Amino acid sequence: MAYPISQAADITAFKAEMVPVGDDQLPMIEQTNEIVHKMNSLFSSPVLRPCQALLSDTGRLPGIDGSAKMSKSLGNTLLLSASEETIHRAVSAMYTDPGHLKISDPGKIEGNVVFTWLDAFHPDKAKVAAMKAHYQQGGLGDRVCKNELETCLQELIAPIRERRATFIADKGMLMELLKKGSERAHEVTQKTLQEVKRGLGLPTLFQV
Template identity: 45%
Template sequence: CGVDSHTQDADYVKAGGLLPMFETKLGRVKRLVGTGAPTDDGRLLKMSKSLNNAILLSDSADAIKKKVMGMYTDPNRLKATDPGTIENNPLWEFHDTFNPDKRWVEETKDRYRAGMVGDVECKKKLIEVLVDLLGPMQKRRAEYEADPQHVLNVLRDGAERASAVAEDTLKQVKEAMKQIY
Protein backbone atom coordinates (compact mmCIF):
# COMPACT_ATOMS: atom_id res chain seq x y z
CA CYS A 1 0.00 0.00 0.00
CA GLY A 2 3.04 2.26 0.05
CA VAL A 3 2.78 2.77 3.82
CA ASP A 4 5.63 1.86 6.15
CA SER A 5 4.49 -1.23 8.08
CA HIS A 6 6.16 0.07 11.26
CA THR A 7 3.92 3.16 11.39
CA GLN A 8 1.70 3.35 14.47
CA ASP A 9 -1.87 2.07 14.02
CA ALA A 10 -3.83 5.35 13.76
CA ASP A 11 -1.13 6.90 11.59
CA TYR A 12 -1.03 3.75 9.45
CA VAL A 13 -4.73 3.98 8.59
CA LYS A 14 -4.57 7.76 8.11
CA ALA A 15 -1.65 7.34 5.72
CA GLY A 16 -3.66 5.01 3.51
CA GLY A 17 -3.03 1.62 5.08
CA LEU A 18 -6.03 -0.62 4.61
CA LEU A 19 -5.87 -3.03 7.50
CA PRO A 20 -5.06 -1.59 10.93
CA MET A 21 -2.21 -3.07 12.91
CA PHE A 22 -3.36 -5.77 15.31
CA GLU A 23 -3.76 -5.01 18.98
CA THR A 24 -2.79 -7.68 21.48
CA LYS A 25 -5.44 -8.31 24.11
CA LEU A 26 -4.25 -9.90 27.33
CA GLY A 27 -6.19 -10.54 30.48
CA ARG A 28 -4.99 -9.50 33.90
CA VAL A 29 -4.26 -13.13 34.83
CA LYS A 30 -1.44 -14.96 33.08
CA ARG A 31 -3.14 -18.33 33.57
CA LEU A 32 -5.75 -19.69 35.89
CA VAL A 33 -4.49 -22.33 38.29
CA GLY A 34 -6.45 -25.41 39.23
CA THR A 35 -7.79 -26.35 42.63
CA GLY A 36 -5.19 -29.08 43.23
CA ALA A 37 -1.79 -29.33 44.85
CA PRO A 38 1.40 -28.09 43.18
CA THR A 39 3.66 -30.51 41.31
CA ASP A 40 6.75 -31.98 42.99
CA ASP A 41 8.79 -29.03 41.71
CA GLY A 42 6.34 -26.53 43.23
CA ARG A 43 4.43 -25.45 40.11
CA LEU A 44 0.67 -25.00 40.31
CA LEU A 45 -1.03 -26.75 37.41
CA LYS A 46 -3.33 -24.82 35.11
CA MET A 47 -7.03 -25.32 35.53
CA SER A 48 -8.14 -28.23 33.39
CA LYS A 49 -11.23 -30.38 33.03
CA SER A 50 -9.06 -33.39 32.17
CA LEU A 51 -7.02 -32.93 35.36
CA ASN A 52 -10.27 -32.68 37.32
CA ASN A 53 -9.14 -29.45 38.98
CA ALA A 54 -11.47 -26.98 37.28
CA ILE A 55 -14.35 -24.83 38.44
CA LEU A 56 -16.63 -24.66 35.43
CA LEU A 57 -18.75 -21.70 34.38
CA SER A 58 -21.73 -24.07 34.43
CA ASP A 59 -21.09 -25.43 37.95
CA SER A 60 -23.97 -25.11 40.39
CA ALA A 61 -23.49 -23.37 43.73
CA ASP A 62 -23.27 -26.80 45.39
CA ALA A 63 -20.60 -27.97 42.92
CA ILE A 64 -18.60 -24.78 43.49
CA LYS A 65 -18.87 -25.25 47.25
CA LYS A 66 -17.67 -28.86 47.00
CA LYS A 67 -14.72 -27.94 44.78
CA VAL A 68 -13.63 -24.93 46.84
CA MET A 69 -13.97 -26.75 50.15
CA GLY A 70 -11.71 -29.48 48.72
CA MET A 71 -9.25 -26.96 47.31
CA TYR A 72 -5.58 -27.39 48.14
CA THR A 73 -4.16 -24.89 50.64
CA ASP A 74 -1.03 -24.79 52.81
CA PRO A 75 -0.26 -28.43 53.78
CA ASN A 76 1.76 -27.30 56.81
CA ARG A 77 -1.28 -25.66 58.39
CA LEU A 78 -2.85 -28.24 60.67
CA LYS A 79 -5.07 -25.81 62.54
CA ALA A 80 -6.38 -22.30 61.96
CA THR A 81 -3.92 -20.82 64.45
CA ASP A 82 -0.90 -22.09 62.48
CA PRO A 83 0.70 -19.41 60.29
CA GLY A 84 -0.12 -20.00 56.63
CA THR A 85 1.73 -19.57 53.37
CA ILE A 86 0.17 -17.57 50.53
CA GLU A 87 2.63 -18.63 47.82
CA ASN A 88 1.60 -21.63 45.66
CA ASN A 89 -1.77 -21.60 47.37
CA PRO A 90 -4.68 -21.81 44.88
CA LEU A 91 -7.07 -20.35 47.44
CA TRP A 92 -5.19 -17.06 47.35
CA GLU A 93 -4.62 -17.18 43.58
CA PHE A 94 -8.41 -17.36 43.23
CA HIS A 95 -9.02 -14.55 45.74
CA ASP A 96 -6.44 -12.36 43.97
CA THR A 97 -8.11 -13.04 40.63
CA PHE A 98 -11.83 -12.99 41.42
CA ASN A 99 -12.48 -11.25 44.73
CA PRO A 100 -13.40 -7.62 43.99
CA ASP A 101 -12.79 -6.60 47.62
CA LYS A 102 -9.01 -6.18 47.40
CA ARG A 103 -8.86 -4.66 50.88
CA TRP A 104 -10.48 -7.78 52.38
CA VAL A 105 -8.03 -9.97 50.42
CA GLU A 106 -4.93 -8.11 51.64
CA GLU A 107 -6.12 -7.87 55.26
CA THR A 108 -7.11 -11.53 55.32
CA LYS A 109 -3.81 -12.60 53.75
CA ASP A 110 -2.04 -10.85 56.64
CA ARG A 111 -4.31 -12.63 59.13
CA TYR A 112 -3.72 -15.95 57.32
CA ARG A 113 0.05 -15.54 57.48
CA ALA A 114 -0.24 -14.76 61.21
CA GLY A 115 -2.49 -17.75 61.95
CA MET A 116 -5.47 -15.57 62.82
CA VAL A 117 -7.94 -16.95 60.25
CA GLY A 118 -8.68 -20.46 59.09
CA ASP A 119 -8.92 -21.98 55.64
CA VAL A 120 -12.64 -22.63 56.03
CA GLU A 121 -13.50 -18.95 56.55
CA CYS A 122 -11.40 -17.99 53.51
CA LYS A 123 -12.94 -20.74 51.41
CA LYS A 124 -16.48 -19.73 52.38
CA LYS A 125 -15.73 -16.19 51.25
CA LEU A 126 -14.36 -17.51 47.94
CA ILE A 127 -17.50 -19.61 47.42
CA GLU A 128 -19.61 -16.49 47.92
CA VAL A 129 -17.44 -14.53 45.46
CA LEU A 130 -17.55 -17.23 42.77
CA VAL A 131 -21.30 -17.87 43.09
CA ASP A 132 -21.97 -14.12 42.84
CA LEU A 133 -19.67 -13.85 39.82
CA LEU A 134 -21.01 -16.85 37.92
CA GLY A 135 -24.70 -16.39 38.78
CA PRO A 136 -25.51 -13.76 36.11
CA MET A 137 -23.59 -15.72 33.44
CA GLN A 138 -25.45 -18.90 34.33
CA LYS A 139 -28.78 -17.07 34.18
CA ARG A 140 -28.01 -15.75 30.68
CA ARG A 141 -26.85 -19.19 29.60
CA ALA A 142 -30.13 -20.72 30.82
CA GLU A 143 -32.09 -18.10 28.85
CA TYR A 144 -30.17 -18.97 25.67
CA GLU A 145 -30.58 -22.71 26.25
CA ALA A 146 -34.33 -22.18 26.66
CA ASP A 147 -34.58 -20.41 23.28
CA PRO A 148 -32.25 -22.07 20.75
CA GLN A 149 -34.05 -20.39 17.84
CA HIS A 150 -33.07 -16.98 19.20
CA VAL A 151 -29.43 -18.13 19.32
CA LEU A 152 -29.63 -19.28 15.69
CA ASN A 153 -31.18 -15.94 14.68
CA VAL A 154 -28.41 -13.99 16.44
CA LEU A 155 -25.75 -16.13 14.75
CA ARG A 156 -27.38 -15.79 11.35
CA ASP A 157 -27.73 -12.00 11.70
CA GLY A 158 -24.11 -11.67 12.84
CA ALA A 159 -22.88 -13.84 9.98
CA GLU A 160 -24.77 -11.72 7.44
CA ARG A 161 -23.36 -8.47 8.83
CA ALA A 162 -19.83 -9.90 9.04
CA SER A 163 -20.10 -11.18 5.48
CA ALA A 164 -21.03 -7.71 4.19
CA VAL A 165 -18.11 -6.10 6.02
CA ALA A 166 -15.71 -8.82 4.86
CA GLU A 167 -16.87 -8.43 1.26
CA ASP A 168 -16.24 -4.68 1.37
CA THR A 169 -12.83 -5.17 3.02
CA LEU A 170 -11.81 -7.79 0.45
CA LYS A 171 -12.82 -5.42 -2.35
CA GLN A 172 -10.61 -2.70 -0.84
CA VAL A 173 -7.71 -5.16 -0.46
CA LYS A 174 -8.01 -6.19 -4.10
CA GLU A 175 -8.10 -2.52 -5.18
CA ALA A 176 -5.02 -1.79 -3.07
CA MET A 177 -3.23 -4.74 -4.65
CA LYS A 178 -4.49 -3.67 -8.08
CA GLN A 179 -6.12 -7.04 -8.59
CA ILE A 180 -9.65 -6.02 -9.52
CA TYR A 181 -11.16 -8.50 -11.95
Protein backbone atom coordinates in the same frame (compact mmCIF):
# COMPACT_ATOMS: atom_id res chain seq x y z
CA MET B 1 3.73 -21.16 8.90
CA ALA B 2 0.03 -21.32 8.02
CA TYR B 3 -1.21 -21.19 11.63
CA PRO B 4 0.24 -17.74 12.52
CA ILE B 5 -1.14 -16.37 9.26
CA SER B 6 -4.55 -17.85 10.04
CA GLN B 7 -4.48 -16.26 13.50
CA ALA B 8 -3.46 -12.92 12.01
CA ALA B 9 -6.31 -13.16 9.50
CA ASP B 10 -8.82 -13.74 12.30
CA ILE B 11 -7.68 -10.50 13.94
CA THR B 12 -7.05 -8.25 10.95
CA ALA B 13 -10.25 -9.20 9.12
CA PHE B 14 -12.20 -7.38 11.84
CA LYS B 15 -9.57 -4.64 12.25
CA ALA B 16 -9.42 -5.46 15.94
CA GLU B 17 -7.36 -3.02 18.00
CA MET B 18 -7.47 -4.82 21.36
CA VAL B 19 -7.20 -8.61 21.54
CA PRO B 20 -7.80 -10.46 24.84
CA VAL B 21 -5.06 -13.08 25.18
CA GLY B 22 -3.00 -14.90 27.77
CA ASP B 23 0.64 -13.96 28.18
CA ASP B 24 1.61 -17.13 26.30
CA GLN B 25 -0.07 -15.65 23.21
CA LEU B 26 1.98 -12.44 23.13
CA PRO B 27 4.25 -13.81 20.36
CA MET B 28 1.13 -14.30 18.23
CA ILE B 29 0.24 -10.61 18.65
CA GLU B 30 3.79 -9.64 17.67
CA GLN B 31 3.63 -11.85 14.57
CA THR B 32 0.27 -10.35 13.62
CA ASN B 33 1.66 -6.83 13.83
CA GLU B 34 4.67 -7.83 11.72
CA ILE B 35 2.29 -9.14 9.06
CA VAL B 36 0.20 -5.96 9.29
CA HIS B 37 3.31 -3.80 8.87
CA LYS B 38 4.47 -5.82 5.87
CA MET B 39 1.05 -5.77 4.21
CA ASN B 40 0.54 -2.05 4.78
CA SER B 41 3.92 -1.36 3.17
CA LEU B 42 2.45 -2.76 -0.06
CA PHE B 43 -0.46 -0.30 -0.08
CA SER B 44 -0.51 3.39 -0.93
CA SER B 45 -2.15 3.99 2.45
CA PRO B 46 -2.57 1.68 5.47
CA VAL B 47 -5.48 -0.76 5.25
CA LEU B 48 -4.88 -3.13 8.16
CA ARG B 49 -4.60 -2.06 11.77
CA PRO B 50 -1.96 -3.11 14.29
CA CYS B 51 -3.37 -4.49 17.53
CA GLN B 52 -2.50 -4.55 21.19
CA ALA B 53 -2.75 -7.42 23.64
CA LEU B 54 -5.40 -7.05 26.32
CA LEU B 55 -4.04 -8.91 29.34
CA SER B 56 -5.81 -9.61 32.61
CA ASP B 57 -4.13 -8.85 35.91
CA THR B 58 -4.21 -12.53 36.81
CA GLY B 59 -2.92 -14.22 33.69
CA ARG B 60 -3.47 -17.97 33.75
CA LEU B 61 -5.64 -19.45 36.51
CA PRO B 62 -4.39 -22.65 38.12
CA GLY B 63 -6.66 -25.66 38.37
CA ILE B 64 -8.57 -26.14 41.60
CA ASP B 65 -6.18 -28.97 42.49
CA GLY B 66 -3.15 -26.69 42.31
CA SER B 67 -2.03 -27.80 38.85
CA ALA B 68 -0.41 -25.13 36.73
CA LYS B 69 -3.23 -25.25 34.22
CA MET B 70 -6.96 -25.93 34.28
CA SER B 71 -7.94 -28.83 32.04
CA LYS B 72 -11.31 -30.45 31.47
CA SER B 73 -9.58 -33.79 30.95
CA LEU B 74 -7.97 -33.48 34.39
CA GLY B 75 -11.28 -32.59 36.02
CA ASN B 76 -9.81 -29.55 37.77
CA THR B 77 -11.97 -26.87 36.16
CA LEU B 78 -14.91 -24.77 37.31
CA LEU B 79 -17.33 -24.14 34.47
CA LEU B 80 -19.37 -20.95 34.10
CA SER B 81 -22.44 -23.19 33.95
CA ALA B 82 -21.63 -24.77 37.33
CA SER B 83 -24.49 -25.22 39.80
CA GLU B 84 -24.37 -23.83 43.33
CA GLU B 85 -23.49 -27.28 44.67
CA THR B 86 -20.75 -27.79 42.08
CA ILE B 87 -19.21 -24.44 43.00
CA HIS B 88 -19.37 -25.37 46.68
CA ARG B 89 -17.64 -28.71 46.08
CA ALA B 90 -15.00 -27.15 43.83
CA VAL B 91 -14.05 -24.45 46.32
CA SER B 92 -14.08 -26.94 49.21
CA ALA B 93 -11.61 -29.12 47.31
CA MET B 94 -9.28 -26.27 46.36
CA TYR B 95 -5.59 -26.65 47.08
CA THR B 96 -4.29 -24.37 49.83
CA ASP B 97 -1.12 -24.51 51.93
CA PRO B 98 -0.47 -28.12 53.01
CA GLY B 99 1.67 -26.81 55.86
CA HIS B 100 -1.16 -24.73 57.30
CA LEU B 101 -2.34 -27.43 59.70
CA LYS B 102 -3.70 -25.22 62.47
CA ILE B 103 -5.55 -21.93 62.26
CA SER B 104 -2.84 -20.35 64.41
CA ASP B 105 -0.09 -21.47 62.00
CA PRO B 106 1.29 -18.87 59.57
CA GLY B 107 0.22 -19.79 56.05
CA LYS B 108 1.72 -19.33 52.61
CA ILE B 109 -0.18 -17.52 49.88
CA GLU B 110 2.28 -18.42 47.11
CA GLY B 111 0.83 -21.37 45.19
CA ASN B 112 -2.34 -21.17 47.28
CA VAL B 113 -5.15 -21.56 44.74
CA VAL B 114 -7.75 -19.93 46.98
CA PHE B 115 -5.81 -16.68 47.15
CA THR B 116 -4.96 -16.79 43.45
CA TRP B 117 -8.68 -17.01 42.67
CA LEU B 118 -9.53 -14.33 45.24
CA ASP B 119 -7.03 -12.04 43.51
CA ALA B 120 -8.70 -12.78 40.18
CA PHE B 121 -12.37 -12.46 41.12
CA HIS B 122 -12.94 -10.70 44.44
CA PRO B 123 -14.10 -7.10 43.88
CA ASP B 124 -12.68 -5.81 47.19
CA LYS B 125 -8.91 -5.86 46.70
CA ALA B 126 -8.27 -4.20 50.05
CA LYS B 127 -10.14 -6.96 51.85
CA VAL B 128 -8.16 -9.63 50.00
CA ALA B 129 -4.91 -7.87 50.92
CA ALA B 130 -5.95 -7.84 54.58
CA MET B 131 -6.85 -11.54 54.42
CA LYS B 132 -3.45 -12.33 52.93
CA ALA B 133 -1.65 -10.49 55.71
CA HIS B 134 -3.78 -12.21 58.36
CA TYR B 135 -3.23 -15.64 56.79
CA GLN B 136 0.53 -15.15 56.63
CA GLN B 137 0.67 -14.04 60.25
CA GLY B 138 -1.51 -16.90 61.44
CA GLY B 139 -5.00 -16.90 62.89
CA LEU B 140 -7.01 -17.18 59.69
CA GLY B 141 -8.35 -20.59 58.71
CA ASP B 142 -8.64 -22.04 55.23
CA ARG B 143 -12.39 -22.53 55.67
CA VAL B 144 -12.95 -18.80 56.20
CA CYS B 145 -10.93 -18.02 53.07
CA LYS B 146 -12.82 -20.60 51.04
CA ASN B 147 -16.17 -19.28 52.28
CA GLU B 148 -15.17 -15.81 51.11
CA LEU B 149 -14.20 -17.14 47.71
CA GLU B 150 -17.33 -19.25 47.37
CA THR B 151 -19.57 -16.27 48.10
CA CYS B 152 -17.73 -14.29 45.46
CA LEU B 153 -17.97 -17.04 42.83
CA GLN B 154 -21.62 -17.79 43.55
CA GLU B 155 -22.50 -14.13 42.97
CA LEU B 156 -20.35 -13.99 39.83
CA ILE B 157 -21.51 -17.21 38.17
CA ALA B 158 -25.24 -17.18 39.06
CA PRO B 159 -26.29 -14.56 36.46
CA ILE B 160 -24.08 -16.18 33.81
CA ARG B 161 -25.62 -19.58 34.52
CA GLU B 162 -29.14 -18.13 34.38
CA ARG B 163 -28.43 -16.30 31.13
CA ARG B 164 -27.04 -19.48 29.61
CA ALA B 165 -30.14 -21.41 30.66
CA THR B 166 -32.32 -18.80 28.94
CA PHE B 167 -30.50 -19.33 25.66
CA ILE B 168 -30.64 -23.11 25.93
CA ALA B 169 -34.38 -23.00 26.63
CA ASP B 170 -35.01 -20.96 23.46
CA LYS B 171 -32.89 -22.50 20.74
CA GLY B 172 -34.75 -20.54 18.09
CA MET B 173 -33.58 -17.28 19.63
CA LEU B 174 -30.06 -18.69 19.97
CA MET B 175 -29.90 -19.70 16.32
CA GLU B 176 -31.23 -16.29 15.26
CA LEU B 177 -28.52 -14.54 17.28
CA LEU B 178 -25.87 -16.78 15.73
CA LYS B 179 -27.26 -16.10 12.27
CA LYS B 180 -27.23 -12.33 12.77
CA GLY B 181 -23.73 -12.49 14.22
CA SER B 182 -22.47 -14.54 11.29
CA GLU B 183 -24.03 -12.16 8.80
CA ARG B 184 -22.47 -9.16 10.52
CA ALA B 185 -19.08 -10.89 10.67
CA HIS B 186 -19.28 -11.75 6.97
CA GLU B 187 -20.16 -8.15 6.12
CA VAL B 188 -17.19 -6.76 8.06
CA THR B 189 -14.64 -9.28 6.78
CA GLN B 190 -15.75 -8.91 3.16
CA LYS B 191 -15.27 -5.15 3.42
CA THR B 192 -11.73 -5.67 4.72
CA LEU B 193 -11.01 -8.24 2.01
CA GLN B 194 -12.12 -5.86 -0.74
CA GLU B 195 -9.95 -3.09 0.71
CA VAL B 196 -6.95 -5.42 0.65
CA LYS B 197 -7.69 -6.45 -2.95
CA ARG B 198 -7.95 -2.84 -4.07
CA GLY B 199 -4.74 -2.01 -2.26
CA LEU B 200 -2.98 -4.80 -4.16
CA GLY B 201 -4.57 -3.78 -7.44
CA LEU B 202 -6.67 -6.93 -7.63
CA PRO B 203 -10.26 -5.65 -7.38
CA THR B 204 -11.73 -8.05 -9.93
CA LEU B 205 -9.88 -11.24 -9.05
CA PHE B 206 -11.01 -14.00 -6.72
CA GLN B 207 -14.41 -12.51 -6.00
CA VAL B 208 -16.21 -14.15 -3.06
